[in-house]
Amino acid sequence: MINKSFAVIMFGLLLMILLSVLIYFEMRSPIIYILLAVGFILIGVGILMGFIKMVSEGK
Structure with missing residues (x-):
C-alpha cells in the first residue's frame, strides 16, 4: 500500500508538472502561480512526513 508521504509527494510533483506545461504554453494566470x-509546499510536507515516520520507527 502506498503510504501518505509518497502520495503527497507524487501529487505535488504531478501538480507542478501540469502547471509548468500550462505556463510553457502561455496560459499564465495568478492562480497557476499560486x-x-x-x-512546492506539498513536496516539502511529503518529505517531512516521510522523515518523521522513518525517525519514529527507529525508536
Missing part, C-alpha cells in the same frame, strides 16, 4: 507554490 498552485505552483502549493505544489
Whole structure:
C-alpha cells in the first residue's frame, strides 16, 4: 500500500508538472502561480512526513 508521504509527494510533483506545461504554453494566470507554490509546499510536507515516520520507527 502506498503510504501518505509518497502520495503527497507524487501529487505535488504531478501538480507542478501540469502547471509548468500550462505556463510553457502561455496560459499564465495568478492562480497557476499560486498552485505552483502549493505544489512546492506539498513536496516539502511529503518529505517531512516521510522523515518523521522513518525517525519514529527507529525508536
